[in-house]
Amino acid sequence: MCGICAHTCDPAGDAVARMNAEIVHRGPDDAGVHVDPGSGVALGARRLSIIDLADGHQPVINETGTVAGALNGEIYNFESLREELLRAGHRLRSRCDTEVLVHLYEEHGPDMVHALEGMYAFVIWDAQRRRLLAARDRFGEKPLFYVARGRELVLASEATALTRTGQASSAVSAAALDEYFVLGYVQAPRSIFAEIRQLPPAHLLTWSQERPHPSVTRYWSPPAPSGEPTEEPFAELVDEAEELLARSMRGRLHADVPVGLFLSGGVDSALVGAFAADQISGTLKTFTVGYDVGGTSEAVPARALAAALHSDHHELVLTGSEMAVRAPATLARLDQPLADQAFVPLHLLAAQARREVTVVVGGEGSDELFGGYPRVRWMDLAGRMARRLPDSALRSVGAASRRLPAGGRAGRFAQMLATRSLAERHLGCVTAGRPGTRASVYGPALAPLADSDLARGWGVEQVPGRHAAADLMRLDQTRWLPDDVLAKADRATMLTSLEMRTPFLHRELGEFAASLPAETHLADDGKAIVRALVRRRIGPEFAKRAKRPFAVPVGDWLRGSLGATLGEQVAGSALYRDGWFAAEPVGRLLAAHRRGEADHSAVLWPLFSLGCWWEAQE
Amino acid sequence: MSAPRVLMITPDFPPQRGGIQLLAHRIAAHLRESTVRVLTLGHAEAGPWDRREGLDVVRVAGEGSHRADVARLNAAALREARRFGPDVVLCMHICVAPAATAIRQAFRVPVLTYMYAREVAASRRLAELSVRISDRVVAISRYTARIAEDLGARRVSLITPGVDAEPATSGSTQRLQRPTVLTVSRMTERYKGHDVMIRALPLIRTHVPDVQWAVVGDGALRGSLQRLAEANGVADAVLMRGAVDDAERDRWLDTAHVFAMPSRVPAGDRAGEGFGIVYLEAGVHGLPVVAGAGGGALDAVLDGRTGRLVDPSDHVAVAGAISDLLTEPAAAARMGEAGREHAREFAWPRIADRLQELITESAGRG
Numbered sequence: 001m002c003g004i005c006a007h008t009c010d011p012a013g014d015a016v017a018r019m020n021a022e023i024v025h026r027g028p029d030d031a032g033v034h035v036d037p038g039s040g041v042a043l044g045a046r047r048l049s050i051i052d053l054a055d056g057h058q059p060v061i062n063e064t065g066t067v068a069g070a071l072n073g074e075i076y077n078f079e080s081l082r083e084e085l086l087r088a089g090h091r092l093r094s095r096c097d098t099e100v101l102v103h104l105y106e107e108h109g110p111d112m113v114h115a116l117e118g119m120y121a122f123v124i125w126d127a128q129r130r131r132l133l134a135a136r137d138r139f140g141e142k143p144l145f146y147v148a149r150g151r152e153l154v155l156a157s158e159a160t161a162l163t164r165t166g167q168a169s170s171a172v173s174a175a176a177l178d179e180y181f182v183l184g185y186v187q188a189p190r191s192i193f194a195e196i197r198q199l200p201p202a203h204l205l206t207w208s209q210e211r212p213h214p215s216v217t218r219y220w221s222p223p224a225p226s227g228e229p230t231e232e233p234f235a236e237l238v239d240e241a242e243e244l245l246a247r248s249m250r251g252r253l254h255a256d257v258p259v260g261l262f263l264s265g266g267v268d269s270a271l272v273g274a275f276a277a278d279q280i281s282g283t284l285k286t287f288t289v290g291y292d293v294g295g296t297s298e299a300v301p302a303r304a305l306a307a308a309l310h311s312d313h314h315e316l317v318l319t320g321s322e323m324a325v326r327a328p329a330t331l332a333r334l335d336q337p338l339a340d341q342a343f344v345p346l347h348l349l350a351a352q353a354r355r356e357v358t359v360v361v362g363g364e365g366s367d368e369l370f371g372g373y374p375r376v377r378w379m380d381l382a383g384r385m386a387r388r389l390p391d392s393a394l395r396s397v398g399a400a401s402r403r404l405p406a407g408g409r410a411g412r413f414a415q416m417l418a419t420r421s422l423a424e425r426h427l428g429c430v431t432a433g434r435p436g437t438r439a440s441v442y443g444p445a446l447a448p449l450a451d452s453d454l455a456r457g458w459g460v461e462q463v464p465g466r467h468a469a470a471d472l473m474r475l476d477q478t479r480w481l482p483d484d485v486l487a488k489a490d491r492a493t494m495l496t497s498l499e500m501r502t503p504f505l506h507r508e509l510g511e512f513a514a515s516l517p518a519e520t521h522l523a524d525d526g527k528a529i530v531r532a533l534v535r536r537r538i539g540p541e542f543a544k545r546a547k548r549p550f551a552v553p554v555g556d557w558l559r560g561s562l563g564a565t566l567g568e569q570v571a572g573s574a575l576y577r578d579g580w581f582a583a584e585p586v587g588r589l590l591a592a593h594r595r596g597e598a599d600h601s602a603v604l605w606p607l608f609s610l611g612c613w614w615e616a617q618e
Numbered sequence: 619m620s621a622p623r624v625l626m627i628t629p630d631f632p633p634q635r636g637g638i639q640l641l642a643h644r645i646a647a648h649l650r651e652s653t654v655r656v657l658t659l660g661h662a663e664a665g666p667w668d669r670r671e672g673l674d675v676v677r678v679a680g681e682g683s684h685r686a687d688v689a690r691l692n693a694a695a696l697r698e699a700r701r702f703g704p705d706v707v708l709c710m711h712i713c714v715a716p717a718a719t720a721i722r723q724a725f726r727v728p729v730l731t732y733m734y735a736r737e738v739a740a741s742r743r744l745a746e747l748s749v750r751i752s753d754r755v756v757a758i759s760r761y762t763a764r765i766a767e768d769l770g771a772r773r774v775s776l777i778t779p780g781v782d783a784e785p786a787t788s789g790s791t792q793r794l795q796r797p798t799v800l801t802v803s804r805m806t807e808r809y810k811g812h813d814v815m816i817r818a819l820p821l822i823r824t825h826v827p828d829v830q831w832a833v834v835g836d837g838a839l840r841g842s843l844q845r846l847a848e849a850n851g852v853a854d855a856v857l858m859r860g861a862v863d864d865a866e867r868d869r870w871l872d873t874a875h876v877f878a879m880p881s882r883v884p885a886g887d888r889a890g891e892g893f894g895i896v897y898l899e900a901g902v903h904g905l906p907v908v909a910g911a912g913g914g915a916l917d918a919v920l921d922g923r924t925g926r927l928v929d930p931s932d933h934v935a936v937a938g939a940i941s942d943l944l945t946e947p948a949a950a951a952r953m954g955e956a957g958r959e960h961a962r963e964f965a966w967p968r969i970a971d972r973l974q975e976l977i978t979e980s981a982g983r984g
Contacts, residue, residue, distance in 0.1 A: 077934070084934050107824075114820035114850070115934045223842070223849040231838045232808075239886030240808060247931070511813065511849070515842035 002027040002058070003157035003494075004070040004144075005044040006123040007167070008132060008207065011035060015154070015165065016044035022161040026072070026494045034059040034068045036127045039209060043123055045070040048497055050255050050359060060098040063091065066127045067105055071098040072157050073120035073142040074501065076251030081115060098122075105133065110204055113219050117251065117507050121199070123155055130209040138220050139365065139505040140188070140201030140482025143490060145335075147196050151212040155205075158335035159191050159198075163617075168195045170617055177580060178449040181441075181606055182427075182434050184339035185484040189216070192336040201482045220507075222477050223514040225470030230517055237520065238532045240512060245533070248506035249275040252361055260285040260357035261311070262349065262500075265301030267527060267534045267545055268363025268372070270309075272503050274537040276361055277309045285356050286311040289349045292319045293556040301545060308538055316352050318345055324561035331609050332616035333495055339606035340488045341552040347492040354498045364489055365504035368477045369513040370530050371469070371521030375429045376476075380469040380518070382416035382425065394418050422468050423455035426475065432602035441586050441603065443579035469518035477510075555593075555601040558608065563594045566604060569611035574618060581607065622981035624652045625702050627695050627717055628710035629688050631658035631675070633667040637895060638734070641779045642710045646673050648970030652706075652977055657698050659687050692717040699725060705981040706730060712737055712748040719751045728753040728980040735762050735892035735914065738769070745769055753980055756973070759893040759914035775976055778917055780969035781898045783962045793873055797829045797944050800874035800905070802867060802896050805837030809884035809891070811910060812843050817933035818940065819852040825941040829855060834870055836861040871903035876943045876950065878908040881915060882930035894918045897925070898964050901957030906950045908939045924957035 003026030005019035013033040020031050027046030035042045045058035059070040075081070078097035081104060085092065090103040097118075104112040105124050110133055119141035124133045134155055136144050146155040147168040154167045163170040173194040176186045188198040199205055202220040207213065230237070253259055253276060261276055263269045263286040277284045286306050290299030299315055306313035327344045331337075353360055367373055386394060398418030401411050412429075419425045427435065438450040458475055486502075493500040513521070513529075524531050534543040558566065567590060570576055576583040586607060593600040626646060630638040646654050656673060659680040668675045678694045680687035695717030699707070709718050709731040718729045731752040738745040749755060749771045757763035757776050766774045799822070803810045815831055822829050833856070840858060847853040859866070871877070877900035881891040893914035897907050901924055909915040910930025921927040926939040943950040 077932075080929070080932050081934060084938050087938065108821060109824060111820050111824040114817070115937075219851065221849050223845040226842055226845070228841065236884075236886065239884070243885035508813070508817075511846060514849075515839075515846065 002048055002070075002072040003046045003161075004058075004072045004121065004123055005156040005161060006070070006125070006132065006134070006154070007042050008153045008209075008212070009040050009151070010042035011037070011040035013042045013044070015167065016042040018165040019154075019156050019161045019167070020044040020046055022164050023156065023158055025497055026157060028497050030057060032058050032070075034061060034070075036068065036125055038127055039125075039130055041125050041127075041132065043068055043070045043125055045072075048358070048499060050074070050257055050499060056094070056096045056098070058098050060094075060096065060102050062102050062106065067102050067124060068127070069098055069102040069105065069122060069124040071101055071120060071122040072144075073118060073122075073137065074252075074499075075100060075116055075118040075120060076248075076254070077115075077117040110135075110206060113204060119501070119505070121157065132205075132207045134199060134205040135219070136199045136201050136203055138202045138507055139477075139486065139502075139510065141486050141490065141502065141505060143487065144199040145191055145196050146199060146205065146214065148207075148214050149195075153207045153212070153214055159193055159196050160335040160617075162196055163193060168193060171195070174446055174449060175452070177610075178438070178442075178446060178452055179454060180337055180339065180610065181438065181446075182431050182454055183484075184431075184606055185480075185487065186336055187479055187483050201478075222474055223511055225467075225474060225514060226517045227467060227470070228517060230520060234520070234528075234532070237516065238529055238536070241509065241529045242533055242536070244506060244509040244512055245271070245503060246275060246279075248503045248509055249279055249361075251506075252501040252503050253279050255359050257358035258285070258356065259359045259361065260287060260353055262286075262346075262353070262360050262362040263288050263302045263305055263309075263311075263313070264363065265298040265305060265545065266363065267530050267543060268366035268504065270305050270363075270538060270542050270545075271366075271530055271534050272361050272363050273305065273309045273311065274534070275503070277311065284309060284311040285353075286313045287316070287349055287353045287356075287360070288313070289316045289318055289345045291345075291553050292317060293553045305538075305542060308542065314352065314356070316349050318348060320557055320560045320562075322348075323557050324565070327557075327562060328565055328612045330495070331612035334491055334613050337606075337610045337613040338484065338487055338491070339609050340484055341554045341605055343488045343492055343609075345552055346488060347495055350493045350498045350500075351496040354496045357498070359499045359501060360493070361501045361503055362489065363504065364485055364500075364502040365481060365510075366527065366530055368473065368481045368485070369504055369510055370527045371473055371518060372527045372530070373476065374526060376469050376472045376518075377522050377526065378413060379416060379422070379425050379429060379472060380467060380522075382413065382419075383422060383468045386417055386419075389417075421455075422471070423458050426458075426472060427455050430480070434603060434606070437603050441581055441589075441607075443576065443582045445579040446581070467518045469522060473518060473521070474514075554605050555599050558590075558601050558604050559594050559596065562608060563590060563604075566590055566608045566611065569608070569615070573611050573614060575611055575614045621651050621653050622705040622977055623703060624649065624654045624706050624708050624977060625695075625699055625704035625721075626654055626656045626708045626710060627691070627714040628656065628658050629684075629691055629713060630711065631656060631661075632671075633661055633663045637779070638710060638732075640895075641732075643671075643673075644780060644782075644966045645708075645970055645973060647671070648966045649974055649977070650967075650970070651974050655698075655702050655704075657691070657695060659691055688713050696720045696724060699727070706977050708732075708977070709748070709752070712741065712744045715744050715748040715751060719747065722751055730754050730756055730976060730980060732756045732758070733762050733766050734758055735765060735890065738765050739886075754976060756976070759917045761912075761914045761916065762892050777969060777972050777976075778893055778964060779895045780964045780966040781895065781902050781961050783902060783965035793875055797826050798874040799829065799831045799876045799878050799940055799944070800834070800870050800900075801831070801877070801879050802834045802870070802899070803879055804835045805833070805839040805843060807884070808839065809882050811880035811882060811930050811936075812839065813846060814880045814882075814930060814933045814936055815878060816843065816846050816850055816852060816856070818937035819847075819855050820850060821934060821937035822941050822944070823852070823855065826944045829944065830857055831855060832857045832859060832870055832874060834859050834862055834867050868903070871900060871905060874905060875947075876908060876940055877905040877925075878936070878940055880908065880910045880928065880930035880936045881913060882910050883912045891915055898957075898961045901954075901961035904951075904954035904958050906943050906953035907957060908936060908943065920956070920960060924953055924960050 003023030030047040075097040121144035288302035401414030907925030911927035
């Protein structure tokens with residue numbers, strides 16, 4: 001729930017009030033501004049009421065007025081924290097988690113983050129020490145952006161709350177744009193705006209009037225993977241995961257408003273559904289999106305699951321014509337561009353669910369924590385094979401791969417085999433060939449970055465004797481998960497004032513998953529533990545579902561009216577006019593795609609999404 | 619009636635180390651009104667050890683896997699019973715239930731069987747057989763007694779394990795200068811709560827910045843626990859000593875400030891801490907204890923008197939309890955003293971006397 005903002009030099013609270021107004025969608029139920037008169041530091045919050053509907057006003061201030069806090073998200077263990085604080089002599093007035101946060105800060109200072117289980121971004125102002133503390137949750141579920149100018153620091157839940165209120169320039173960063181085009185998202189700590197930084201997951205930011213510069217430190221990381229096979233019996237590991245997931249669900253189903261479930265038809269949301277159906281009183285409401293084109297609808301398997309869960313099931317069938325109307329406007333509302341093809345459908349599904357419920361749970365994070373991506377297995381295998389082959393053989397494989405049909409399994413595996421570095425192999429896998437198109441589609445403003453190395457800093461390398469899979473899973477968890485999957489989930493739901501909760505992203509469950517070797521996770525076609533739990537809780541027929549890369553028919557849509565919109569962008573948008581991208585080659589790709597000569601949606605969709613966002617910034 | 623003849627059958631016996639080994643040995647040594655013969659497995663260093671201890675021990679050569687050795691022990695038991703002529707058979711583990719069954723049928727001798735907790739889930743069939751053929755089940759805690767009753771046991775006696783109430787002193791009587799929390803446990807089972815201790819450490823550090831957590835014991839989870847400590851930024855406060863000898867272990871017990879082991883009842887059908895003898899051993903050394911409020915620890919720790927029982931899955935509560943004990947030395951010392959007092963009630967002679975009563979009663983009935 002909620003959106004927050006803060007300004008270290010806003011004695012009247014005007015700037016914070018204006019930023020609050022830019023994030024109304026994150027919290028339509030209430031707004032608050034607190035200004036510390038002694039320092040001129042202001043905190044703001046918009047609230048979506050989920051728990052303690054009456055007394056949850058934010059920002060929260062302690063009894064002496066010395067500590068104020070604003071929270072975006074949920075602290076799932078706030079009740080046990082509250083008990084512990086009462087035991088230690090604190091006096092709390094409400095049942096609200098933000099109040100717990102303020103007292104926890106009094107008890108532990110910045111180390112308070114080690115007590116928290118939840119999804120959160122928060123800001124605390126300590127008027128006595130004249131210190132500001134901001135933090136983001138361990139997996140990166142809730143966002144926080146900031147800009148530091150001179151002695152001032154301004155923070156907000158969404159980047160555009162900073163640019164639209166004049167707190168930061170809206171000039172984009174070329175490096176971020178390059179990253180966006182290749183990866184489909186911008187990696188923290190960067191943001192799409194040159195001046196604005198994003199606080200990475202599991203990081204703390206401190207700033208004080210004495211030292212008025214943000215200091216950013218990491219307070220947690222996913223434990224390094226084990227290289228050794230485990231001696232623990234598999235059934236005991238499944239028991240352990242079941243216990244932790246049940247505990248996670250108990251916290252995540254706690255709400256004073258109705259809770260529903262996004263059901264995709266895959267094993268992750270199925271498992272979440274099985275726990276939810278057991279734990280909530282009344283009938284579980286489930287929501288699925290399907291399409292009128294393409295053969296990729298999730299609707300059919302989701303229907304079978306809904307029947308097994310005895311849920312009150314709702315289906316949204318998204319038509320091409322509806323996409324044509326809704327996609328440009330939806331993408332324009334993003335605070336920074338995101339090329340994830342599932343964003344628009346997820347947002348429209350969220351809008352439908354919001355009519356019935358205020359909170360939804362979903363299966364996000366399971367793929368990253370429990371080894372759900374088949375590419376991890378393939379890359380691991382390719383790495384081990386490549387080490388045994390001489391260079392000459394790999395060169396031949398590389399040459400052969402270019403003759404194999406593009407997009408085919410054999411061709412992709414041969415390409416993996418021919419790529420020496422693990423990071424490049426990963427990049428090749430997740431970017432659908434976009435790095436290679438940069439030279440042709442980049443305009444003069446981006447051209448110098450056409451061969452930039454985006455894998456630098458990933459810390460992925462092939463270490464002989466170690467499973468590459470473990471490193472790749474960790475990379476997915478630290479980059480793709482927060483900057484794509486969770487950004488998508490947060491924006492898609494918050495734009496319609498729906499709160500999404502993710503039971504797999506429980507700290508102890510994450511640490512447990514990381515303590516196991518990759519081979520345990522990758523057995524049983526991947527996600528062995530999740531599949532075993534689905535077998536146990538729902539039935540073996542639901543555990544077999546293979547991971548499918550995308551279930552969104554963007555190729556079809558781009559051949560239809562969305563293609564026409566993209567054509568207009570190419571012809572008239574400043575994105576092309578100002579030389580970021582080159583209109584002519586993009587136009588050629590679009591024409592070939594629309595004629596059905598080739599599927600260029602991997603290149604065209606990020607450009608379409610960016611184009612919609614770009615126009616809204618002008 | 620003359621002293622009853624007790625045939626103790628146990629796969630676990632010193633010089634092999636472990637909790638059941640220690641229990642079997644102390645019982646054999648302290649059953650003053652019985653004539654005890656121990657039938658157990660061979661061990662490379664058994665000869666000198668048996669001579670030094672002066673107990674009546676018969677060993678079955680163990681050569682293969684543990685499973686094969688236990689089968690050999692079962693096979694040898696009937697022959698040994700014929701030679702020894704017991705009035706009572708005392709099984710120290712459910713895995714010797716087949717031997718007890720045969721002896722009971724052949725000689726109509728009453729059988730007493732010890733139950734702990736973990737072994738029940740590991741081998742349910744043997745547990746059920748044990749319950750069927752035993753005249754009495756000896757449960758080491760209320761928690762275990764419930765497990766035995768759930769299996770259908772009708773006659774269950776609760777006799778906890780004991781402690782050496784006056785241990786050989788390690789020579790170190792001064793507590794360490796650096797505030798030290800100690801855990802003594804193998805790192806083989808997740809339910810022991812090492813992970814919770816790691817999550818608690820950053821919070822303990824906000825009140826006691828130079829705290830260290832010393833862990834005595836080794837096991838397959840050591841690597842992943844080390845990595846968990848790194849992930850949580852507390853590797854510099856963790857001292858993993860691995861498996862150490864008794865002297866070093868006693869030295870840690872004598873010099874640490876708080877003993878903590880927040881064991882939880884494990885997931886699934888598996889059983890957790892049967893009793894938690896280490897909590898009493900900590901008491902013997904005057905250490906206040908922080909333990910999980912569940913399983914066998916409920917019998918070993920008096921909440922608020924010898925230590926604190928907390929929700930073992932809540933690292934914040936664990937951190938709160940440990941911080942309190944570290945920052946309030948007078949209260950901690952009082953709890954340590956109460957722990958020492960409490961442990962005396964569990965001195966081996968007292969425990970053995972209670973078992974002796976059961977044996978005498980069973981022998982009379984037999």
